[in-house]
Amino acid sequence: MGEIFKQYVIDHFNFWIAVILMMIGLYAMITKNNLIKKLIGMSIFQTAIILFYVSAGVKDGATIPILEHHAVEVEQVEMLAAAAGHSPSEHAASGHESHAINPDDYSNPLPHVLMLTAIVVGVATLGVALAVSQVIYKNYGTLEESEILAKIKAAENDG
Amino acid sequence: MIWQFDIILLIFLVVTAVISLRVKDLLAASMVFGTYSFLICLLWAGMGAVDVAFTEATVGAGISAVILIATVYNTRRDSSD
Amino acid sequence: MKWVGLIAVLFTGGLLLSAMDDFPKWGDAHSPANASPVSQYYIEKTIEDSGVPNMVTAVLADYRGYDTMFETVVVLIAGIAIMAILRVMNQIPGGARPSPRHEIGDHHDIIIGTTCRLLIPVLQLFALYVIAHGHHSPGGGFQGGVILGASFILTAIAQGLDPALERLPEKSYVKLAFAGVVIYSGFGVMCLLLGENFLDYGVLHVLLPGIDAAEARSHSMLGVEVGVAFTVSAIMFAIYANLASKGELEGGL
Numbered sequence: 001m002g003e004i005f006k007q008y009v010i011d012h013f014n015f016w017i018a019v020i021l022m023m024i025g026l027y028a029m030i031t032k033n034n035l036i037k038k039l040i041g042m043s044i045f046q047t048a049i050i051l052f053y054v055s056a057g058v059k060d061g062a063t064i065p066i067l068e069h070h071a072v073e074v075e076q077v078e079m080l081a082a083a084a085g086h087s088p089s090e091h092a093a094s095g096h097e098s099h100a101i102n103p104d105d106y107s108n109p110l111p112h113v114l115m116l117t118a119i120v121v122g123v124a125t126l127g128v129a130l131a132v133s134q135v136i137y138k139n140y141g142t143l144e145e146s147e148i149l150a151k152i153k154a155a156e157n158d159g
Numbered sequence: 160m161i162w163q164f165d166i167i168l169l170i171f172l173v174v175t176a177v178i179s180l181r182v183k184d185l186l187a188a189s190m191v192f193g194t195y196s197f198l199i200c201l202l203w204a205g206m207g208a209v210d211v212a213f214t215e216a217t218v219g220a221g222i223s224a225v226i227l228i229a230t231v232y233n234t235r236r237d238s239s240d
Numbered sequence: 241m242k243w244v245g246l247i248a249v250l251f252t253g254g255l256l257l258s259a260m261d262d263f264p265k266w267g268d269a270h271s272p273a274n275a276s277p278v279s280q281y282y283i284e285k286t287i288e289d290s291g292v293p294n295m296v297t298a299v300l301a302d303y304r305g306y307d308t309m310f311e312t313v314v315v316l317i318a319g320i321a322i323m324a325i326l327r328v329m330n331q332i333p334g335g336a337r338p339s340p341r342h343e344i345g346d347h348h349d350i351i352i353g354t355t356c357r358l359l360i361p362v363l364q365l366f367a368l369y370v371i372a373h374g375h376h377s378p379g380g381g382f383q384g385g386v387i388l389g390a391s392f393i394l395t396a397i398a399q400g401l402d403p404a405l406e407r408l409p410e411k412s413y414v415k416l417a418f419a420g421v422v423i424y425s426g427f428g429v430m431c432l433l434l435g436e437n438f439l440d441y442g443v444l445h446v447l448l449p450g451i452d453a454a455e456a457r458s459h460s461m462l463g464v465e466v467g468v469a470f471t472v473s474a475i476m477f478a479i480y481a482n483l484a485s486k487g488e489l490e491g492g493l
Binding site: 111 | 189234
Binding site: 007008011012013014015016019020022023026027030031055056057058059060061062064065066067068101103104106108109110111112113114116117120121123124125127128130131132134135138 | 241242244245246248249250252253256257260261263264265266267268269271273274278279280282283284286287293294295296299300304307308311314315318319321322325326328329376377378382386472475476479482483486487
């Protein structure tokens with residue numbers, strides 16, 4: 001029992017929360033009556049997906065995907081030395097060992113890039129949705145889905 | 160990251176998400192949604208995704224809360240659910 | 241309706257949770273996402289290719305430049321769409337009722353006014369720092385652009401929409417938004433004219449004497465980030481100004 005619990009829950013805790021947030025957002029999008037509430041649910045759904053992606057890029061014991069300036073300088077000095085045709089000195093060669101870039105030391109930058117643009121595009125599309133809901137409010141005088149549907153039905157019966 | 164911090168943030172995330180969807184006052188819902196964005200920004204900063212956290216702090220907790228409030232101001236503040 | 245929604249949500253969530261065992265373990269450095277050659281290449285070769293320490297900026301502006309360019313175009317189109325939707329709304333006669341123009345808040349409150357007058361220059365300076373220093377620290381065009389747009393939104397909230405629109409009128413911000421996309425694609429077209437692929441910045445070193453291809457990539461990244469920042473800051477202010485005033489660009493929040 002404890003083994004299964006560890007296998008399913010402890011090792012994937014972030015993914016559990018991502019799925020739960022996704023369920024909350026989806027439930028709000030389907031069942032809420034108010035359009036603004038639906039949009040908040042959509043944003044929660046979106047952050048849940050982003051949380052899922054970012055969680056997939058995490059590595060144990062890894063640091064942020066920005067190199068230290070010291071490592072950068074050592075790398076550049078070596079590149080300059082190589083370009084000038086000098087063989088790197090003993091000291092630089094021993095320094096190179098400790099400054100070689102190991103992919104396991106840095107968290108995965110790829111999901112971060114994809115999600116960074118997704119957030120900005122998400123707020124732009126949220127703006128479009130809010131503009132549409134302002135138009136709906138102007139035309140129907142309400143933001144409740146059931147009242148809007150009733151008014152549309154009444155207008156159809158009149159016409 | 161520190162797992163105690165992680166778990167506290169994740170639980171608060173679910174709590175703020177549920178609150179922002181259950182309040183009947185849309186202005187309050189927008190503000191709680193801003194809090195939710197800020198919490199998830201802290202979570203991402205802890206997970207090493209600093210650029211994503213920075214974007215969420217400016218966009219999610221700043222701009223999207225403001226445009227939600229602007230729409231609520233121009234429409235109605237109360238909601239049926 | 242509630243029950244149908246609940247059943248659909250529980251079914252979707254149940255399917256995902258039942259597959260939880262197949263998800264990568266938390267913090268596994270050898271999961272498929274982390275061990276793929278693509279992301280390992282980005283981590284190992286960024287410094288060699290462009291000399292930029294912040295891998296996220298390097299991947300965003302260089303390796304995946306197409307992606308970012310069209311994301312910028314999406315933001316631009318969304319801003320234009322908001323203006324168009326709200327303008328059309330004002331031309332439709334009738335509608336339910338004209339909303340009462342209530343004056344909320346005194347826009348000349350001395351505490352808010354003074355605080356914002358002190359805060360806004362610092363905010364704008366920080367935004368420029370974030371844009372310019374995005375290679376070396378967290379930040380870049382998107383974040384800096386949003387902070388710059390937020391400083392104008394703060395002006396609009398503190399002093400009213402009209403003073404803010406005097407500083408950044410609609411003609412200016414639309415021009416600024418398009419200028420950002422033109423700057424970004426201009427870098428790509430320059431690369432094409434010099435005989436390389438679109439957005440392959442390495443060739444631009446022939447334009448700037450005294451630098452090599454890696455440095456040319458680093459400087460071009462700064463250029464495209466400035467373009468992204470133009471578009472994003474202008475569109476963020478446009479979204480706020482139009483949504484707060486129902487597209488009329490007067491009165492407002």
